Amino acid sequence: MIKVTLVGTGTVSDHLSQAFSNINSVRVIQILSSRNIVLTASLDQETDVYIIAVSDDAISSVSQEFIKSQKLVVHTSGSMSISALPARARRGIFYPLQTFSKGRKVDFSTIPICIEAEKLEDLELLKELAKAISNNIHSISSKQRASIHLSAVFVNNFTNHMFQIANRICNKNDVPFxxxxxxxxETAAKLEELTPFEAQTGPAKRNDHKTIEKHLSRLQNTTSKEVYQTLTKSIQETHGKEL
Amino acid sequence: MIKVTLVGTGTVSDHLSQAFSNINSVRVIQILSSRNIVLTASLDQETDVYIIAVSDDAISSVSQEFIKSQKLVVHTSGSMSISALPARARRGIFYPLQTFSKGRKVDFSTIPICIEAEKLEDLELLKELAKAISNNIHSISSKQRASIHLSAVFVNNFTNHMFQIANRICNKNDVPFxxxxxxxxETAAKLEELTPFEAQTGPAKRNDHKTIEKHLSRLQNTTSKEVYQTLTKSIQETHGKEL
Known part of the structure; x- marks a missing residue:
């Protein structure tokens, strides 16, 4: 039985608490809001691991409170190094690589969990904890994790923004999104069989100037035009080299 | 029974011929390569509809060959107007809104088919043809279709390029894509419940300068840096207005 204290009451903490609640081998013994840690930290002597699921900027100060416990302290951030945690703590990372939204359920069993620790026994504990909720565990260094987080911005944040621009175009032209x-x-599903390089199609890849000009003239929003031009250039550079 | 002649031997023609082959109410009576039309066009008197599935630039010249037949002539392009077909022909559009790749099977039943025609009876014929392979039929004007095609560039071509940049970052950092x-x-699946506006997360949306700077410093490719900056600006403009 691994006993967990969750620190933070945001979306990641909510989803982890939900995921652990169905598991016999893990018990969430308390959930602390980052505002009342000092008051309650004395109650947690049974905890095996503190999971600090707070905003990136708060990780450093919030985690200070748990040094004395000599228990494992991990954060859940994709972009912050393990060194954001106090050097005197037993420290580690428990990063679920997924986009979480309040109220939307996710299937944890397929979510990659990136773990990292400085001591082998701590890595084993995190592996056990991760295995309890997912079949997709990766031992990942802080440097690799920074690359994953950057990649995630492209495949999630930026991709979602492509959907947003398309939504705007549809609304303006009375077409249902x-x-x-x-x-x-299908754009996402294609990656089961093809690399993104192989899957690329469209006017930029074909160097189809006529269509590109037609599209640019239809875009009224200046920034969307700039997005179109920059991405067209980037696709052409990517594929031009191979022609 | 609708009798179809497919003109063109590319990916769209292949997929349509495949889809129609399972349907009793439709028969593909011939598939013409755009190179041997003149030789064979005399054999096609039974055809009800000519589907011109050739490159955008070839639509106009290829379709000339079928004016005399007085049968319905349609093209399958998202970006070309119905007026790319000869004015003297009975003309229309049969545009399957999907990304097709050689060798990758797609489920036609969910693919939106955008149809357009100048005569009501021709629209009915196209509706019947579309219904034979899909449950998702839309009557769409050439102007609306141009917007859909532009939107499709964002949600497919540009999104796939986001995957490509992420793939490159992963490769460089020894992380499996x-x-x-x-x-x-999940980024795609979220749209079942949330609008893209609601689903947006990440450093650009949060205006998290520290993370943005960290990410930019990790990007070695100048154009990828430019992509990151342009998309960050575009997200901030989209969400800044609502703050």
Missing amino acids: EILRPLIT | EILRPLIT
């Missing part, structure tokens, strides 16, 4: 859903699903 | 798959799938 839903008509694009099968295309969006 | 596969680790991002569940995130990619």
Whole structure:
């Protein structure tokens, strides 16, 4: 039985607490809001691991409170190094690589959990904890994790913004955005069989100036035009080298 | 029974011919390569509809060959207007809104088929043809279709390029690209419940300068840096207005 204290009451903490609640081998013994840590930290002597699921900027100060416990202290951030945690603590990382939204359920069993620790026994503990909720565990260094987080910005944040621009174009032209859903699903599903390089199609890849000009003239928003131009250039550079 | 002649031997023609082959109410009576049309066009008197599935630039000249037949002539392009077909022909559009790749099977039943025609009876014929392979039929004007095609460039071509940049970052840092798959799938699946505006997360949305700077310093490719900056600006403009 691994006993967990969750620190933070945001979306990641909520989803972890939900995921652990169905598991016999893990018990969440308390959930602390980062505001009342000092008051309650004395109650936690049974904890095996503190999971600090707070905003990046708060990790450093919040984690200070748990040094004395001599228990494992981990954070859940993709972008922060393990050294954001106090050097005197037993420290580690427990990073679930997924996009979480309040109220939307996710299937934890397929979510990659990136773990890192300085001591082998701590890594084993994190592996056990991760295995309790997921079949997709990776031992990842802080440097690798920074690359994963950067990549995640491209495949999630930026991709979602592509959907947002398309949504805006559809609204302006009385077309239901839903008509694009099968295309969006297939764009992601194609990666089961093809690399992104192989899957690339479209006017930029074909160097089809006529269509590119037509599209640019239809875009009224200056920044969307700039997005179109920059991405077209980037696709052409990527594929031009191989022609 | 609708009798179809497919003109063109590329990916769209292949996929349509495949889809129609399982349907009793449709028969593909011939598939013409755009190179031997003149030789064979005399053999096609039974055809009800000519589907011109050739490159955008070839639509106009290839379709000339079928004016005399007085049968319905349609093209399958997202970006070309109905007026790319000869004015003297009975003309229309049969545009399957999906990304097709050689060798990758797609489920046609969910693919939106955008149809357009100048005569009501021709629209009915196209509706019947579309219904034979899909449950997702839309009557769409050439102007609306141009917007859909532009939107499709964002949600497919540009999104796929986001995957490509992420793939490059992963390769350079010895991280398996596969680790991002569940995130990619969930990014698309979220749209079942949330609008892209609601689903947006990440450093650009949060205006998290520290993380943005960290990410920019990790990007070695100048154009990828430019992509990151342009998309960050575009997200901030989209969400800044609502703050």
